[in-house]
Amino acid sequence: MRRLFVGLTAMSVLAAATACGSSGSGGSDDTGSSGGTTTVEVGLIPIVDVAPLYLGQQKGFFDERGLKLSFSSAQGGAAIVPGVVSGQLEFGFSNMTSLMIAQSNNVPVEAVANGIASTGVVGEDFEALTVKGDSSIRSPKELEGKKVAINTLKNINETAVRASVGAAGGDPDKVDFVELAFDQMPAALDGGRIDAAMVVEPALATVKNQGGREIASPMVDIAPKLTVAMYFTSTRYARENPEVVKKFQEATAESLMYADAHPDEVREIVTTYTKIPAEVLAKVTLPKWPAEPNRSSLTALAELGYADGLFERLPDLDALLP
Secondary structure, X not given: OEEOOOOOOHHHHHHHHHHHOOOOEOEOOXXXXXXXXXXXXXXXXOOXXXXXXXXXXXXXXXXXXXXXXXXXXXXXXXXXXXXXXXXOOOEEEEEHHHHHHHHHXXXXXXXXXXXXXXXXXXXXXXXXXXXXXXXXXXXXXXXXXXXXXXXXXXXXXXXXXXXXXXXXXXXXXXXXXXXXXXXXXXXXXXXXXXXXXXXXOOHHHHHHXXXXXXXXXXXXXXXXXXXXXXXXXXXXXXXXXXXXXXXXXXXXXXXXHHHHHOHHHHHHHHOOOOOOOHHHHOOOOOOEOOOOOOHHHHHHHHHHHHHOOOOOOOOOHHHHOO
């Protein structure tokens, strides 16, 4: 997997949107078509969430439809969006807040396939707000004035933590959010460089393995069984390559169903693109991989993001969702 280097700011997203108007990407030749197989570049985050695509590639679900996936790695969905819009990537995986920010700013993206959902169970989700084992912090309310790590600022994990802090009676505006990659959070937490971390698997299992504690399940606090992320493409690519998009949708749907039904194979495939030890991986809590997004949960997420000032206007979910 190669590392994807693209800008993280709203300006870079908008610049990428402008570049999309003259990009040469989109035709089958540009996506590496040869011998009846089209190679598409997909931007992913190296976390458990994207295991279905690796598993689907391994099981031949994409090959059967004439697709070959090439993966690029990024720290978060905010970095993947401009890569897709500019034509550097054909598809990407992103949390829904990043996609909503883009859509509300008229960046030409559209979701094409479901990604992941929360389990909806407090204390048994694939994500958690965590503290060091010997920390005095017992509630999200106590994070006022504390340093809390999230993977990207002004995004879904910040909204989720803010929701948990507010629900516990605290003031989210008093939390000191810092940006840190998921795989760096366990060491930072254990070393006392941060007071809390909003982690997802497999980093969550690592935190627990080193004695860390959960103090909240922020995604559950937003909405029951929240749709957290989806796969997406640019509006232009979808318009110019409808058959490729349809094949990607079909193969991804089959991959999601297979992953949901074969958790042991999911854990095994995760070892191929992360460095998590087998003994830690066995303790990983897997997300849900439903076939369809939960529309009501996304409405709740959009309203929270709007209240947090992430959008100047509410996103148009009808335009964004498949």
